[in-house]
Amino acid sequence: MKRTTALAAVIVATTALLIPGVPPSHAATTYTPTGGPIVRFVGTSVSFTDIEVSQTFGCTTSKMAGSVSSSGTSRAYHADGATLGTLEFLGCTNAQAGATAIAPSGTWTLAIIGDPVGQTWPARLKNVSFGMLMTNCGFMVQGSIGGRFNQYTQQFIPNTGPSGLTVLGGSHPPLGSMCATLDIQPGDSIAVGGYWTNSPPSGSTALLISNP
Secondary structure (H helix, E strand, C coil): CHHHHHHHHHHHHHHHHHCCCCCCCCCCCEEEEEEECEEEEEEEEEEEEECCCCEEEECCEEEEEEEECCCCCCEECCCEEEEEEEEEEECCEECCCEECEEEECCCEEEEECCCCECCEEEEEEEEEEEEEEECCEEEEEEEEEEEEEECCCCEEEECCCEEEEEECCCCCCCECHHHHHHCCCCCCEEEEEEEEEECCCCCCEEEEEECC
């Protein structure tokens, strides 16, 4: 009896795939951000760690603000969903080097890069660029920050391990005696700790994501 029931279930499922108008499920390729128009991500326990040398730079204040890009318009995964042109990192320190200034540059963007798991969407902060300056040391960091955006909590949480950020070399290598002491080298991978929570101001709404 159990085998007959199981066989019937398989036949029903297979037939559904063959009936016109009942296509098989598949991954989406596009997404639509809504909300805003202003987004304001406030950091909690945000830190940047040079993985190769286990040097961490923690910040007491971290903010990223901007706007939703073309709210209500569908776009391909990896295309920008929000622009973040107002960037602030304050109270940053390192155990050995002490006070560290983090100076972001350019306009960072937030993009959804794949299908959700529940309310959580794989996401990426793109066009990330900032300088790090402390006594007798300065270097540049660029790349992206891979993570996930939970539209229920409005949190962007970086992935554990290499984020997609690296220390620049070339015409912008680490310079200064403290950089040598910390052993900061071009190509070092940066891990990002903590998370950012979108807290839109009055008149703006939460950032929501949907398919297609």
